[in-house]
Amino acid sequence: MVDFDLVVIGSGPAGEWGAVQAALAGKRVAVVEREPVLGGTAANTGTLPSKTLRETSLHLSGLKARGLYSVETTLRHEATVSDFLFRERRVKDMERARIAGNLERHGVEVVLGTGSLEDAHTVWVTRQGQPDLHLKGAFILVATGSTPFRPPIYPFDDPRVHDSDEVLEIGRLPTSLVVVGGGVIGCEYACMFAALGIPVTLVEMRPELLPFLDDEFSALLAQRMEALGIRMRFGQSVEKLEVPAACETPIRLTLSSGEEVATDQVLVASGRTANTAGLGLAELGVKMGSRGQVEVGPGYQTSVPHIFAVGDVIGFPALASTSMDQARIAVEHAFGLGGPTRMPTILPYGIYTIPEVSMAGETEEGLRAKGIPYVAGRAPFSTNPRGQIIGEMCGMLKLLFHRESLKLLGVHVLGEQASELVHVGLVAMLTGSTARLFLETCFNYPTLTEAYKTATFDAMDHLKHGTV
Secondary structure, eight states, rough: OOEEEEEEEEEEHHOOOOOOOHHTTOOOOEEEEEEESSHHHHHHHHHHHHHHHHHHHHHHHHHGGGTTTSSOOOOOSSHHHHHHHHHHHHHHHHHHHHHHHHHHHTTTTTSSSSSEEEEETTEHHHHHTTEEEEEEEEEEOOOEEEEEOTTTTTTTTSSTTETTTGGOOOOOOOOSSEEOOSSSSHHHHHHHHTTTTEEEEEEESSSOOOOSSSSHHHHHHHHHHTTTTTTEEETEEEEEEESSSSTTSSSEEEETOOOOOESSSSEEOOEESOTTTSTGGGTTTTBOOTTOOBBOGGGOOOOOTTTTEOOOOOOTTTOOHHHHHHHHHHHHHTTTSOOSSSSSSSSEEEESSSOOOEEEEEEHHHHHHOOOOEEEEEEEGSSSSSHHHOOOOOOOEEEEEETTBBBBBEEEHHHHHHHHHHHHHHHHTTTTTTHHHHOOOOOOOOOOHHHHHHHHHHHHHHHHHHHH
């Protein structure tokens, strides 16, 4: 039996930064990781690898350069799996090393093995080829993440049928692909394969793309994805699937509309399931949802007082950025460190499609539903000097201001560097700033950030003429 102040199960962003936060407060901390490598989904099968593949797709296809210099570029050569995955593997290796160094630097003990809870204070770790360990913790932080949900209709043992984790170990690039599920993950992968010139069909049960987005930006993204060559099948589901034994024979999917689609490979992106099986949480009385998500209260405390849970394992929003903050708050709450014990009131969302989309704050639809008077200002990147230089002809920034106080209520960006640009508006909202901030700020020229001033002037024009 080894005693710690905090035992963390899982080494993804939530586990890593929860452990470091406690160590910085002088606590003795252990991290238990069941995989042979550190980093969880974010470093190994999700966030960083998928975003790296996006950049690889843009590089190999020459998509960013098309039309800029009156020269149409095509795929530079016949891309191989080795080409496609080379940079992704390098990034994974560097991130794993960074995490190990970070934990070691802060004195966190790393235990490789499968952890389960014997009681509210004891983690039993089984280790391959080594004796089991019993780790005693004043507090336990569950940060075990999630895995792709696998609907039973799909034969995932076939090398041509993938979930969003195993697609990173793809044996060969598909000659055609059907992506089932138009959520964030499905849209991102659909774009990166389409950028390589691979015919992609996206099947989504909902009637629109990513309904949490502002309607205008959901429609703009759908248009850009179609321009990339992605065939959209909204309001449809897969009713039947035929996967022939011969790999050279196409897979056939029958959609709910009756349409039949033949394809080389299938990627299923149907949500995720929390990694709680075998942890022993239910036996201790911890409440969980339908897909294993741990239910938590204020400070991310479970129904068992000394057990906390953060990150993907608790469900929405299931972002690496929010997971880190959740872990910080859980540690602050557990040890009474006196720091903030609430998440920021406004969170950013970044979708790494082609083009990128990012948002923070309110949508137009949300403001109308709440009866909040607003005015919108838009800045197309096609009229922005930096946008013209880099050939960003379809991007746009939209700002939503309160019609009376002129406080910024929402920011929406589509196009190059959207996930970076959104932070200017995010900070403005968190500080309660008004339109005056952008009118009086001197931005570098030429930059895409200057679009904030353009969008604000556009909003003032609408206000002057009494339009939205």
